[in-house]
Amino acid sequence: MAQKIAGREKAPKGAVMQIPKEVLTGALRRESVKKNVAAIHVSGKLTLLQRKLSNVLLLNAYDHLITRPKHSIDARTLCLMVGYNSNDMETLKASLRSLAETVAEWDMLDQKGRQEWGVSSLLSYAKLAGGICEYAYSPALAEKLHDPKVFALINLNIQRRFTSGHALALYENCFRFVRTGSTGWWPIEIFRRLMGVDDSAYYENFKQLNAKIIKPAVAEVNRNSNILVEPEFRKMGRAVTEIRFLIKENPQLAMFEIDDGEAVRSSRTYQRLIAIGVGDRLARQWIAEHGEAYVGEKLDYVAGQGGVTSPVRYLSAALRDDYGAAADPVPSPEAVEALTRRKEAEDAQARAEALREAAISAERRERAERMAKVRAVAESRNPTQRDADRRLFLRQLEGDLEREDFARHGWASALNARAIFAFWEELEPGLFSGTDQPGLR
Structure with missing residues (x-):
């Protein structure tokens, strides 16, 4: 949606559907002929x-x-x-x-x-x-x-x-x-x-x-x-x-554009989706994403199960996880192509997410090790030195946000982690030897 309503973020895994976005936080001013502000x-x-x-x-x-x-x-x-x-x-x-x-x-x-x-x-x-x-x-x-x-x-x-x-x-x-x-x-x-x-x-x-x-x-x-x-x-x-x-x-x-014309609405697959309770936009989106043949096959599969209390949710899972594929030794070319595209995209996303999570996990471990070393060396100093260390570090912080976070959390301030590491590396050379990681510097 192009306006805004609110305060928030395609990262987590969800059902493979699409949704119009609402007007999240927005002051949108624009002039055109006799029309004006829409904010x-x-x-x-x-x-x-x-x-x-x-x-x-x-x-x-x-x-x-x-x-x-x-x-x-x-x-x-x-x-x-x-x-x-x-x-x-x-x-x-x-x-x-x-x-x-x-x-x-x-x-x-x-x-x-x-x-x-x-x-x-x-x-x-x-x-x-x-x-x-x-x-x-x-x-x-x-x-x-x-x-x-x-x-x-x-x-x-x-x-x-x-x-x-x-x-x-x-x-x-x-x-x-x-x-x-x-x-x-x-x-x-x-x-x-x-x-x-x-x-x-x-x-x-x-x-x-x-x-x-x-x-x-x-x-x-x-x-x-x-x-x-x-x-x-x-x-x-x-x-x-x-x-x-x-x-x-x-x-x-x-590839993400959706056909918004009447052609999709006139199709048999669209009519079947509407009949089981799928909304107009979601029906058109599933057809655009998976293809009519693939959606039709999954509709047939769901219809053949019997006793399904929530056909829309069941169909969503069938489209996402390709229910019934093993029972169909000769899938249609359209279904094969749609499934291949979907699985390739999901595999690529899974690999990217795995790499990102691994990198984040490694960085967090490294950060925790460094924080522990900072805490140990800071606590080992006498009260006068501790006070001098804090005042010296505070003078190096430029923003109010950083100063407030340090005042609240001290040497455990995550917002100031890089600055804290640099400060103690200069004060105690070699403190972090063995835990070097460029991303944390």
Whole structure:
């Protein structure tokens, strides 16, 4: 979705589905002929998984946003789609609570051209009962979310590729402008709000904002999504005051585009999906992703099982894990091709995740060993030396965020780990011999 609602992030494993993204945190201003501002801001800090959860909920409800007062989805299926453990209801509860506590604020022109301001909680309520997640949006917010000028369909396969909440927030805010080629100019304070760092003094410094938020987010969007973005800046004197993003389609990821025409809806496979309760967007997405033949085969498989209480969830698993493949000695060429593409993509993702997790695990072990050495040598010094060490190190820290973290955690400050290691390496040469790892320096 190209607007924003919220506070967050394609990394975890979920069901292979796609979901339009909601309007997560966004102040999107753009001028065109007689139309004007369409801005939805969201207060609150949502994690990457919570941001994805809000998108899945919106996808599930989108077709009936303004015709039904409440919506429901199987709780375990919801967990799988977002990337939670399917039995992790406590995490799901905490995330739903965060969405209900998040405030969405809009400021735009209504249908008669009059300025309209409004505010609403992102979810008016949510509850879990009997394995079902039931939730609702306020009528006013539902109307805004359903407006095609505000809402843009975002593919879940693309969402799942993101590992950073800031990158996902940037993507959501830029995607709706892909046809116009630019977001238009945003004041820096608005951009900071869209990224969820508006209450951080650390990111009031544009150098830090650019290095830690803008550059990494742009790199991830360009690497993992179907658009390419390029930031441009405006200055007043030496200070950067506004930012905009130039946007174009990423030809390398065109495979993620979904046919939104009537051809798919007229197919027999689509009609069968709708008949068992699959929503319009999900039905078209599964067909686009797997091919009609493969989806049709899995529909036949599910229909032949008998006693299936949740055919949509069962079909989702059948598509993901290729149920019934062993019983079909002569699969169709289309099914073989679709399965091969899917498995190649999953294997590549699994290898990349394994390598990333191994690297993270090794770095964490190395960091823990170094922290233990720092703690030991710091505690071995007398009280006067300890006080002098802390004061000397504090003088070397430039940012308020770093100083606050060190004041709270001392030599165990993870935010200052690299600086701490460098400080003690200089103070006690050879302290870390045998635990050298360039990534920690």
